[in-house]
Amino acid sequence: MxxxxxxxxxxxxxxxxxxxxxxxxxxxxxxxDEKTAFEDPEAKTRELNDKYxxxxxxxxxxxxxxxxxxxxxIKTAAEDVFKAILPVMDDLERAIKANETVSDSExxxxxxxxxxxxxxxxxxQKGLTAFESKGETFNPDVMxxxxxxxxxxxxxxxxxIDEVEKGYKLGDKVVRFAKVxxxx
Numbered sequence: 001m002x003x004x005x006x007x008x009x010x011x012x013x014x015x016x017x018x019x020x021x022x023x024x025x026x027x028x029x030x031x032x033d034e035k036t037a038f039e040d041p042e043a044k045t046r047e048l049n050d051k052y053x054x055x056x057x058x059x060x061x062x063x064x065x066x067x068x069x070x071x072x073x074i075k076t077a078a079e080d081v082f083k084a085i086l087p088v089m090d091d092l093e094r095a096i097k098a099n100e101t102v103s104d105s106e107x108x109x110x111x112x113x114x115x116x117x118x119x120x121x122x123x124x125q126k127g128l129t130a131f132e133s134k135g136e137t138f139n140p141d142v143m144x145x146x147x148x149x150x151x152x153x154x155x156x157x158x159x160x161i162d163e164v165e166k167g168y169k170l171g172d173k174v175v176r177f178a179k180v181x182x183x184x
Contacts, residue, residue, distance in 0.1 A: 081126055088119045127170050133178040134163045142167055144177040151183035159183055 095111045102108060133143055138158055146164055151157045160180040167178030 084122050084126060085119070088115060088122060091115045091118060128168055128175065130166045130168050131178070132163075133160045133167060133180050136160050138180070138182050142169075142174050142177060143180050145182050146179050148182050148184040156183040 092115055095108075095115060098111065099108055131142065133139075136159065138145060138160055143160065149161065151159075151161075159182070160178075161183045162181035163178060164181065165176070165179040168175045
């Protein structure tokens, strides 16, 4: 029997490795990957550089796209406001033409008041609101002091006694500061 086993071992092809009792193919693969990474650092550098360039290009495209989108939103927002104000401008043009032939000043005053009310309602619908400052305590966050006058009473000190220009807010943001006169 010994002779038969010797014959079997001799019948293996020459390039066939001897049988292994442990399976270390996973170790061989990981070692091969590590060797490739360490053996060719230039390839790894090229790969990382390529990834970096692609990421940089994607970010640059994103930045350009967002800038373009922001400018489009701003243009669209302004367009919406102008479309809302155009009918008021048309009314003003009609009032100017009508004022050339009208001799009654009461009709002119009434027409101007109607146009003013329409403009005020249109701007309020878009979120623009006027705020009162006369009689209020001076608030530098929403008011701009033009001048100071002596106070007639102690209770008036630090209060707004006259409003030269109204202040306006768009939502919670001050669009125009109220120009006021303050008692001192």
